[in-house]
Amino acid sequence: MPNHVLVTGPTRSGKSEWAEALAAQSKQPVIYIATAIASPEDMEWLQRIQQHRARRPAAWELRDCPLELAALVRDLPPNHCALVDSLGTWVANCLDQSQDQWQATVAELLASVQACAAQLILVAEEVGWGVVPASVSGRCFRDRLGALCQQLSPLMTEVYLVTAGFALPLHQWGIGLKPLRDQLDAQG
Template identity: 40%
Template structure:
């Protein structure tokens, strides 16, 4: 089995379902690392739906900011890990004005050191229109750069569009 997987795609492309199915192909306990913060009712409902989609094999972790440390914690009791999603984590860091280079380097180190299969979900944000705001353009650029770094280091990269996977690497 591939040790590390990056699944990218647009909103509602099927990328999370693809990554979850990949992780569920591993026998044993599974870890789900959520980067979303339940800030409003719609997000709380979304999180609840995602939890309902996973069975008893899954243990959920929340990592809106310290994703690298959570990966290290989760791998201690899991046969495989699913991180959903990298772009939400990035937006959390940006809104709190964290050092993005240091955070990305720490994430790469955590993935590289991870001893169990790990799947990361990320949004492909470069195929749309140019955002109107400076923050939006910066986010698009940072997400694209982070996706490139992740794609270089992981074993496999899959783009999902309209529910259909296309293996890029």
């Protein structure tokens, strides 16, 4: 199985830069999968996208994928490293899906990650550390992204929490909920 990595952290923590460094270290051709939708009316958003573009090596292949992430991940070529930045933006792009549609979308993504022949680096925002969002869409976003990261993490070889420019290897220091649940279930 290829090395799959989840990099998570708050805004401006360095998570994208950490993921980019991991991709560069892979010594494989890199496919950068951008989930953002560039809106010409939002200059601040365009500046953020430009900052990401300016950091990336010119040799990296760019694929824009605001919605159909599972299909793209499933079809990635072996002997490549793919960096998805970011899952939070992708979840936001899918907020109009019903709960049933969202569950099917997540199931398809999880299956694609498991079948992915490329090294995969996924970047995700940590959004659930603050107050409960006041809006229905804000709570939906927070809940969907948090649940998605919990479902993805057991499929990963490595999981990093990046904050204040430091990366913590959760896969080494943490105890996953799934192994703990399995252990408790086995005990009766």
